[in-house]
Amino acid sequence: SQQGEEDPQALSIQEGENATMNCSYKTSINNLQWYRQNSGRGLVHLILIRSNEREKHSGRLRVTLDTSKKSSSLLITASRAADTASYFCATDEEGGKLIFGQGTELSVKP
Amino acid sequence: EAGVAQSPRYKIIEKRQSVAFWCNPISGHATLYWYQQILGQGPKLLIQFQNNGVVDDSQLPKDRFSAERLKGVDSTLKIQPAKLEDSAVYLCASSWGQGGGELFFGEGSRLTVL
Numbered sequence: 001s002q003q004g005e006e007d008p009q010a011l012s013i014q015e016g017e018n019a020t021m022n023c024s025y026k027t028s029i030n031n032l033q034w035y036r037q038n039s040g041r042g043l044v045h046l047i048l049i050r051s052n053e054r055e056k057h058s059g060r061l062r063v064t065l066d067t068s069k070k071s072s073s074l075l076i077t078a079s080r081a082a083d084t085a086s087y088f089c090a091t092d093e094e095g096g097k098l099i100f101g102q103g104t105e106l107s108v109k110p
Numbered sequence: 111e112a113g114v115a116q117s118p119r120y121k122i123i124e125k126r127q128s129v130a131f132w133c134n135p136i137s138g139h140a141t142l143y144w145y146q147q148i149l150g151q152g153p154k155l156l157i158q159f160q161n162n163g164v165v166d167d168s169q170l171p172k173d174r175f176s177a178e179r180l181k182g183v184d185s186t187l188k189i190q191p192a193k194l195e196d197s198a199v200y201l202c203a204s205s206w207g208q209g210g211g212e213l214f215f216g217e218g219s220r221l222t223v224l
Contacts, residue, residue, distance in 0.1 A: 004152075030210055042114075042201060042215035043153070088152050096141065096210035097166050100152035 004032075004089040004101030012107040019076040021104040023089030024069075030092050032065055034074050037086045037103070046074075046087075081110045112136065114216035116202050122222045128190035131219045135183070135204030141165070142179055143213065144187050145201040153201055159185065160208060189221075197223045 007022045023032070031050045035043040049056045049065045049072065056063045062075040076083055086103045093099055115134040123129050135142050141160050145153035156175065158165040161182040170177065174193070179185040189196055199220045203213040 033212065035213075042217045043203075043213070044215070045212045048212060090213075092210040096160075096205075096208050097155060097158060098143070098210070098213060099155065100145075102152045 004091055004099065006087070006089060006101045006104040008104060009102070010105045010107070012109065013079060015079060015081055015108055015110050017079055017108075019079050019083070019106055019108070021074045021087050021089075021106070023072045023074070023101055025072075025089075025091045025101075026070065027091075027093070029067075032063075032072050033090045033092075033098070034061075034063060034072075035088045035090060035100075037088065039085070043088065076106075079106075079108045081108050084108045114202055114204055114214055116200075116216035116219050118219055119217065120220050120222075122224065123192055124224050125194055126191040128188065129192055129221060130189075131187045131200050131202075131221075133185045133187070133202030133216060135185070135202070136214055139204035139206055139214070140182075141205045141208065142185050143203045143205075144177055144185070145203065147199045147201055147218070149198070156187070156200075192221075192223045194223050197221055 004023045004025045033048045034046045037043045047058050060077045065072045086105050088100045088103045090098045090100045144156045147153045156170045157167040157177045159179040162179045177187045199218040201218045203215045
């Protein structure tokens, strides 16, 4: 079963612009995580935000969480060509099961 | 720290044949996961182990898929017999504790079923 749904499915921007991806989910969560996947590679953890947190920063990444709307957003500021990848949100369910969304494919053009 | 190791990286088989994938998690990680990722989709959890016990295998097609985690360390995922729709990347991941935290992924094993 898929818990999170990312929006948009694909995003194309120029280097230096900001990229915003959204994630909506259906059930109560303990935390929400964002991962990045470069083409042909495994997923890499970016950031984890707990259900009692509203915003979290890590370098050029900013994540927000609105549990009342069951949604999260990932903002990448001053994007670079190296940020080109697929980005997935993941929510934890009972038992520590991590369920991933369908992902947003980001393309950053130099 | 060594990462999650998976092999083989690529495998091509014909339908109805069998295949096995191997995963060695990060040392000390109690929880191990196998995910299936079909092209263009997000990873789908197949099975989750904590140490050598199964926590969740609700989405594992048990008529053809099997997995084990010997001595709570390495794990193998087997498909027998394979179907065309099993073509996907099989990702292994591991984490500390009982799950719900950060997952560390291997590079995946890409399966093509002809």
